[in-house]
Amino acid sequence: MPLREYWRLYWRLVGASARGQMQYKASFLLATAGVFAANLFDFGALLVLYHRIPHLAGWSLGEVALLWGMSAVSFALADTIASGFDLVPAMIRQGDFDRLLTRPLGAFFQTIAARLTLRRLGRIGQGLVILAVAQGEVAIPWTPGKLAVLMVALAAGAAIFFSVYILGAAYAFWTVEGTEVVNTFTYGGTTMTSYPLDIFHGWLRRFVTFIFPLAFVNYYPALYLLERPDPLGLPAWAGWLSPLVATLCCVVAAWGWSFGVRHYQSTGS
Amino acid sequence: MRVYLEIGKRAFQRELVYRTKNLAGLFTNACFGYLRAVPLLAAFEARGDIAGYNLQDALTWNWTVQALIMVVGLWGGWEVADTIRSGDVVSDLSKPFSFLGFWLARDYGRAIYYLLFRALPVVLIGQLLFGLRWPHHAITWAALAVSLALAVSIGFAFRFMLNLAAFWTTDARGVGGLGLIASTFLSGFLIPLAFFPDWLRPVVQALPFAGIVQTPADVFLERVTGWALMGALGQQALWAALLLGAAQGLVVIATRRVVVQGG
Structure with missing residues (x-):
């Protein structure tokens, strides 16, 4: 099947999932507001803390807020796209995963297309707001290069979190x-x-830099944007490495997933 | 009374079955206890004293609130709402004991389980990793027991009322979720209430949510002693009584709405 077909089918399936969630409009809006508020309260706690201290390890509120916003946007993207994978443990337990394997499409595709939990996008809105305020607060001198690093980092960060969900x-x-x-x-x-x-x-810190590379979600890109040196001594261009790291993560996740599917034994109930 | 003790005992025993679930939760609490402790270490490097907390106080607060999540049911539970949705509530309502008392007894059974098998290990992990501040006076332990008992009641009454929303809406979890998010912030779980700006602090400290997490933590930290301790426990008792009363009132109103479908 050509890629275009997959794409069409994906939107058709998640579209159905989205329409299902929209059936109860009020509760959908309420849930989205809840996701938005939950993270806003988390940020509120940070504001309360900063109201008492001048800086955190030499980072100002605006600088931490930049990290916060980038992390929230990337995470929310991954959390939304990977919603179908939340269903996997239940599918395995109830034996529904067997059915997936008998269909003429890959298990990965069917899982990712099974659900798109739209309310989780509430977090993206919240992350973008904080990101916008934060970049004004720290007055980043934007260059095309920096803008590119930010955009790429948001996508790469989402891919890194996404691979965590897959694994x-x-x-x-x-x-x-x-x-x-x-x-x-x-x-x-x-x-x-x-x-x-x-x-x-x-x-x-070494663990999340070299093994479980969360540092490339936002930390190294943010160091680049803020022109701060890295305490671990990585050069400034480490901020550009996010897409490479994200690709590696996705490869590992894909391998882990297919290894898991191959070793899948039905629960038999 | 004996029937409620029996209900509580059953709830306690039910939790005993899920050992691996509790272990997984313990692992999660330990990880988050650590992750949330680190920013505090950094914050206290910038300032030695924040709103009367020193570093050890703040770390003790951190591990105490982490330990209390499950005890006071901070993140909810929708069993009551589920029985309302499924209609099973009818059989519970027709039993020869109080509907509120039934669920309250269950919640105490659950809370005692989590106190022993979750809160205690979490605090011990905190002690091993960071070294916490332990009470200097024996009386604090007695006060803590009272404070925790009241905290469970306040947490329960609030959660129970959110669950009762299921009588009016098909989406109690949506309404309730928002309530829980607000209560988490206002309870002193995310940040000690003492850290709040001066204009906001009196308000958040007067609300019932302070009695769910912050007051037990304050008692443990011996931040309230003598008359202040009496006052703190009194405030908790007042809110517990008011909220349980309100919950009972809501039960009475809600049950008038129950229509049993034959079948």
Whole structure:
């Protein structure tokens, strides 16, 4: 099947999912407002903290807000696109995944097209607002290069978070059980990327730079935008590495997913 | 009374079954306890004292609130709403004991389980990683027990009322979700209420949500002692009584709406 066909089919399927969510308009709007508010309150807590302190590890409020906004937008994009993968543990448990494998389309495609949870976009709105205010606050001298780094970083950050979701879903092929541990990596990842990595201890900072590369979601791109040196000594062009790192993450995730699908044993119930 | 004790015991035993679920939750709490402690370390490097907290106080607050999430049900639970939606509520309403009392007893059983098997380990992990501030006076432990019992009641009453919204809307979770988000912020879970700006602090400290998380944490930290401690517990008791009363009132109004479909 040509790629164009997949694309058409994808929109058709997630369109149906979206229409389903719109059936209860009031509750849809309420839920979106809830997602928006939840993260706004998180940011409110940061404002309260900054009201008491001049800076956090040498980072001003505006600079941290820039990280915050970038992380929120990337995470929200990934969270929305990967909503179908939330269903995987339940599908495995109930044996519904068997049915997926009998159809003439890939399991990955069917999963990603199974659902698009639109209310999660509430977080994007919130992230964009904070991002816009933050960049004014720190007065970044924008150049085409910097603008490119920001745009690419938002997309690459989303891809990095997306691959975490895929690996989390693949993990369920072995555990069958739910994904609370996976939440630690997704929500924990947003928590970490909402702060400058300078504040974390050496081993954890190296871990999220070289092994589980959350640092490329927003930290290195933000260092580039703010023209700050890296405490770990990576050169300034590390801010440009996000798409490369994201590609690597996606390759690993794709491998993990197909490995999981190959090793999938039906629960038989 | 015996029936409520029995209900609570059953709820406690039900939780005992899910050992791996609790372990996974414990892992998550430990990770977030750590992740949320680190910004505090950085903040206290910039200033040694924030609103009367030193670093150790703040770390103790951090691990205490992390430990309390499940005890006070900070992030909700929609079992009541689910029974309303499915219609099973009818059989609960027709049982020979109080509907509110039934769910309250269950919540206490659940809370005691999480106090022993979640809160305690989480605080011990915090102690191992950072070293926390432990109470200096024996009486604090007694006060803490009272404060926690009241915190569970306030948290329950608030959550229960959000659940009762299911009598009027098909989407209690939507309404309730917003309520929980606001209460999380106002409870002193995200940031100690003492850190709030001076104009806002009296307001947030007077609201019932302070009694769900911040007051038990304050008692544990011995930030309130003597008459102030009495006042804090009194405020919790007042809110618990008011909210439970309001919840009972809501039950009475809601049950007038119940229409049992034959079948």
